[in-house]
Amino acid sequence: MANFTEDQLTQLRSALHKRYLQLQSEVRYELAHTNDTGDFDLTEYLNNIPDDIDTALVDRQINEMRELEMSMKYLSELEFGDCIDCGNEIGFERLLAQPSAQRCVQCQSQYEKTFLQDLNPSL
Numbered sequence: 001m002a003n004f005t006e007d008q009l010t011q012l013r014s015a016l017h018k019r020y021l022q023l024q025s026e027v028r029y030e031l032a033h034t035n036d037t038g039d040f041d042l043t044e045y046l047n048n049i050p051d052d053i054d055t056a057l058v059d060r061q062i063n064e065m066r067e068l069e070m071s072m073k074y075l076s077e078l079e080f081g082d083c084i085d086c087g088n089e090i091g092f093e094r095l096l097a098q099p100s101a102q103r104c105v106q107c108q109s110q111y112e113k114t115f116l117q118d119l120n121p122s123l
Ligand SMILES: [Zn+2]
Pocket: 083, 084, 085, 086, 087, 088, 103, 104, 105, 106, 107, 108
C-alpha cells in the first residue's frame, strides 16, 4: 500500500465516499427522475430501466461506482493507492481529485491509448 498518513487516508476515504454518494444520487435521478433520498436499491432499478433513459451515461456512472466500491475495498485491504498495472503509487493528489483512479498517470494514459486504438482501429 502507498505510504499515506492517517490524515491523508481520512481525506481520501471521505473523497471516495462523497463521490460515491454523488454518483448514486445522479444515477437515482437518471433512473427514477426523482431526488428522493429514501432507500435506493440499485439492483432493482437496473432491472427496471425505462426505455427513455440515457443508458450510456448511466452505464458510465455505474461503472465508476463499481470502481469506487473496489477502491473502498482496497482501502480496507491495505492495497489502496497502488497502480493495478505497475504497482507504483498512484499519488495522493491524483486520488483526491479522482477517487476511483486505479492506475498511475503513466499507466492510465497507456490504457487510454490502447482503449482508444481499439475503438478506432483505422487510426
Ligand atoms: Zn502504473
